[in-house]
Amino acid sequence: MNKKTFIASVIASTMMSAVAAQDAWDGPTTGPAGAEGKSIVILAGDLKNGGILGVTSGVEEAAKAIGWEVRVLDGAGSIQGRTAAIGQAMALQPDGIIINGFDAVEQQAALQGVVDASIPMVSWHSGPVIGCDAPGGIFANVSTDAMTVSEVAANWAIEDAGSDAGVIIFTDSTYQIAIDKADRLKEVVEAGGGTVLEYVDTPIADTSSRMGPLTISLLQKYGDSWTHALAINDLYFDFMGPALGSAGISSEDGPQAGSAGDGSEASFQRIRTGSYQTITVAEPLNLQGWQLVDELNRAIQGEETCSGYITSPALVTQSGLEKSGDSNTFDPDLPYRDAYSATWNQ
Secondary structure (H helix, E strand, O other), X not given: OOHHHHHHHHHHOXXXXXXXXXXXXXXXXXXOOOOOOOEEEEEEOOOOOHHHHHHHHHHHHHHHHHOOEEEEEEOOOOHHHHXXXXXHHHHHOOOEEEEEXXXXXXXXXXXXXXXXXXXXXXXXXXXXXOEEEEOOOEEEEEOOOHHHHHXXXXXXXXXXXXXXXXXXXXXXXXXXXXHHHHHHHHHHHHHOOOEEEEEEEOOHHHHHHHHHHHHHHHXXXXXXXXXXXXXXXXXXXXXXXXXXXXXXXXXXXXXXXXXXXXXXXXXXXXXXXXXXXXXEEEOOHHHHHHHHHHHHHHHHXXXXXXOOOOOOOEEXXXXXXXXXXXXXXXXXXXXXXXXXXXXXXX
């Protein structure tokens, strides 16, 4: 299936992505047995971020299955906090480190200490290179294809409004991957005949204080020409909806919000109830947590390369959620837990 066909199939199937529709595991079925008695650290960029929190839960679940101890250190959404967390991790002398949800380039100097100490590292969303041999001594960077995620979200806006789409894009230039995703959102919207009204760079860590006033300012500036809001993460919409509500604008009448990642529980609830978010392009966060443990096990065991597995996203809509039950997470019906556990317990 080529990329264009894949994107079309994701949009057409509402909730169901290529992964969600599968009934057989397409991930790794071979690899080293689980290393025994290891202690690892998760360096979380910001546990207020639903994607990071979901991946952390998946890692903790998988670590229990493989028999490892886990310590979670929260960078609390700031560069200084993440630097301090890396220092704490080094003091713990772990057998492995998982970078969870921040750009490795930002912490290049601090992470060099991890490399120098020969502590294996894997990551989730640490930069634009997905899979094996990510920069900075990272054994594997786990993610969906970020450009596909952006293309699905942008094509949804065009499908929804056509050439009348007036889009504001929210991103955070702290992260290279966020810039790349936002650039791709813009390219696809414009290629589809829509208009990008503004490209807003605002730190994701400051959304709680910035998004309210920013939303009101953008409403005053663009009025009804603002038909759609696209963001590189659901967290922006945690705070846009209340601002629209306080301005007396209903979810139905206001700009329709769509996120190019990650599929937080809060976003699912907003979509389910029709409350100021229309879609998200969700990643299988729990599965990715299990993959991180598998990749880290490979690194600890001295494997030359990572598994190379790349998960697929799902377009989440209200109609899709109505068919999927009460779950507010995208956890594809695949036997990944059994597959990874079988490999580790061989």
